[in-house]
Amino acid sequence: MQNEDINMQDQLPLVVGVDLGGTQIRTAVLRGPTLLSRVGLLTGENPLPDRLLPRIYIAIQEALDKAGATLEQVAGIGIAAPGPLDYRTGVIFTPPNLAGWDRVPLRDLFTEQFHIPVFVENDAHTAGLGEYMFGAGRGANNMVYLTISTGIGGGVIIDGKILEGVNGSAGELGHMTIDWHGERCNCGNIGCLESIASGTNIARKANEAIQAGEGIELLTFARTMLEHSSTVPDRSALPTQGDDASTVELHSSIFTRRDELKAGSQTGGEQQEEPLHVNARTVALAAEAGVPLARAIIQNAAEAIGVGLVNIIHCFNPEIIILGGGVTQMGPMLMEPALRVIQERAMKLPRESVRVVQAQLGASVGLIGAGSLIYYHKNIKV
Ligand SMILES: [Zn+2]
Secondary structure, rough: HHHHHHHHOOOOEEEEEEEEOOEEEEEEEEEEEEEEEEEEEEEEOOOHHHHHHHHHHHHHHHHHHHOOOOHHHHEEEEEOOOOOOOOOEEEEOOOOOOOOOOOEEHHHHHHHHHOOOOOEHHHHHHHHHHHHHOOOOOOOOOOOEEHHHHHHHHEEOOOOEEEOOOOOOOOEEEEEEEEOOOOOOOOEOOOOOHHOHHHHHHHHHHHHHHHHOHHHHHHHHHHHHHHOOOOOOOOOOOOOOOOOHHHHHHHHHEEOOOHHHHHHHHHOOOOOOOOOOOOOOHHHHHOOOOOOHHHHHHHHHHHHHHHHHHHHHHHHHHOOEEEEEHHHHHHHHHHHHHHHHHHHEEEEEEEHHOEEOOOOHHHHHHHHEEEEEEHHHOOOOO
């Protein structure tokens, strides 16, 4: 079966994937889930479309050259972009991470440049599509992808189709309400899953507790880590798997930039008493080491994720829920409470037919998902 899959994937047409991130843009030539080449660029300080788009076009050409391919051999270009966007017209609106972008007709601009089919889709949807076609979701017709990293996003596949809603906004799973008396989320809603369980908010809760004077033990732990890290170049102590961009962000550095500055000022001899800011990874490590505040924050996030998963099970009755993103790499500490909430609360029938698994595509999910758009829209069996 697996050999058949591989043989079939050898027959797939070449595609170009573009993963449009806030700080980094990746391009690749792919055949199915296989990256034949990849070329990345940093958005830099001036990401205005007029300046950035020509650089992306060049990156695509470089990726083609590196793969030894020509445009004529490519079935299309798939672009994974931050929302909000209109997947039907390929216009992206004002993504918070790309300053100066306002109603950019990405699909038409790329089509004018390359004269091959171009599809644009929300990046969480494409990641879900990638897992559906080539990752943990293969063979499932009803599937939910939930990515928990700095934010929380979702991609829902129903009967083999991406669930779009009336204007492509379906699947904002990070913004389902978990605590309706909770805190205000960035999106404007209250008590969203993201506002409780994203990496950013796990860190925020820890830092708020520290500022309120409740985090002495966590601070001591963080300081010890900081001292340790200044002598150890590789700071990745926890095993990482599926290190997508957000995972790298979560795992590559124990401390936030302000921590680095603090470390610098210590060695420079000038002591400014700036509070130490911890990130989600420090909180996770502290929780593993038994620091009560950290354990409580992770436990709370885990239960919120569990409640979110129950909601997903009840709304979509999926066969499989795929968890991606750095926060989900925390392991049993996070997953056991979440799965227990499912056992305790979800309805029997949908609960017994769902599997909750880890994502498989790792760091390349953005590019594989973007490329998958071509197979998806052209009905090419993978
Ligand atoms: Zn929200």
